[in-house]
Amino acid sequence: MNLSDKNKHDLTIVVNTCDAYQDVLGIFFHAFKEFWPNCPYPIVINTESSNAFLNTVKVHNHIRTTVADDWGNRLRSTLNSIETEFVLMLYDDFIVDTQVNSNGIQQALQLLISQVNNVVAYLTNTSLSFAISDSDQLFLPLKDRIDYRVNSAPGIWRRNALLNYTAAGDNPWAWEVFGTYRSWGDGNLFYSINPRYEDIYSYNYSKGGAIYRGKWVREVVDQVIQRYSLNIDWSKRGFSSETNFEKRSLIWKIRFMQTGFKMVGFKAMYFLIGYIKDKINAKK
Secondary structure, three states: OHHHHHHHHHEEEEEEEOOOHHHHHHHHHHHHHOOOOOOOOOOOEOOOOOOOOOOOEEEEOOOOOOOOOOOHHHHHHHHOOOOOOOEEEEEOOOEEOOOOHHHHHHHHHHHHHHOOOOEEOOOOOOOOOOOOOOOOOEEEEEEEOOOOOOOOEEEEEEEEHHHHHOOOOOHHHHHHHHHHHOOOOOOOOEEEEEOOOOOOOEOOOOOOOOOOOEEEOHHHHHHHHHOOOOOOOOOOOOOOOHHHHHHHHHHHHHHHHHHHHHHHHHHHHHHHHHHHHHHHHHHH
8 A cells, every 4th residue: 555645535544542552453454454455545554653564554653742642632633643634433443354344335435425514433233222213224324323423443534533532531331321412412413334335344242342441352362363473372361251241349330430530521420420320220
């Protein structure tokens, strides 16, 4: 891929990672090359300081202003370095497992181009509530005031809208929850693939991808080991439980709420109220 041709395309693929996940990124590109071998779009890797990646992709290294990695600031820095109007947001552990539907990618792009307040088309079944459900259209509009309207599922975004929903200090988990409240009532339209159709970018997201809480997801890795010859010591990360979703600690939850208040002020109470309601209903 010739990166000098970037301006000829309306779309740039952003692969979000970090320096500690280089082993995951290696798997990502093995699968990507198999299942999207003729991808015509330039790729930018969003990471911290590492540049030990394929010479066919561009790496955006974000210069830290704090000791800790600021995910939100780093994502904004990456997006500001891109010239195309649209970006396909992917994460390093989204290991594609079937042929990417290139025609579906084009239809998503055309949907966003058709109307300025169409801001994202998610390429997998997000299980979110649709404003319209009885339709054979490939993409359907999502309801406005729903949880996880902003989320990390593979999706083609209008770059400027994604910038508006992202702020310094955000982390990936709080961004999906509290970042969603930034989108409520703003007049923008969010779309997700009609569940009557196959995913356009297919991967195993039963636990989010190939990594869960820093450990390998065996269901994903077993397939990877069979398909590719990789020099990876799987024991370094270890494997998450195959059946259980590990609970977050109380201190994590408290810090999560603190982050929410920093992000959206008292709108963070939407999440807390919903969380309490779910706990009460679970006990009935």
